[in-house]
Amino acid sequence: MGLRFSDVCIDAHDTHALASWWSRVLGWPAEDTDDGDVALRAPAAAGPDWLFLAVPEEKVVKNRIHFDFTPEDQDAEVARVLELGARRVDIGQGDESWVVLADPEGNEFCILAAP
Structure with missing residues (x-):
């Protein structure tokens, strides 16, 4: 049994706005998921997909990653x-x-x- 790195999950106050911004930066398509999140689908061999998850709070400290x-x-x-x-x-x-x-x-x- 092994693991596959499939998603980078990013907390966002406004998932659609942030995913749309990163979609323009990366040139990757954004799509809504069945769970209400927004995903950026990475092209083949470009790494994992990015998944934007809604959170109620704003970012307040330096990223740890x-x-x-x-x-x-x-x-x-x-x-x-x-x-x-x-x-x-x-x-x-x-x-x-x-x-x-x-x-x-x-x-x-x-x-x-x-x-």
Whole structure:
């Protein structure tokens, strides 16, 4: 018996708005689930699906886990994601090669330097 990593579950105050935002960032389709959640379906070999779960409270502390994305062009991707509504976040990272951003509900993620 083994385990398969199938979903990343993300608590969201507004599941449809946050899933729609990430759908635009990632280019993955969003769909409502039978349970009332919203899923982003990952393309083949792109990793697990993302499942947005409704919670009543807003995010109030720094994430204990976050996403890292490796772009072909870091500056272009940072600009694109900022234009979509992300914001820069200072979590004490200092002057590093990655850029820390937050989605519309405040979940931190990093855009790494291009390889």
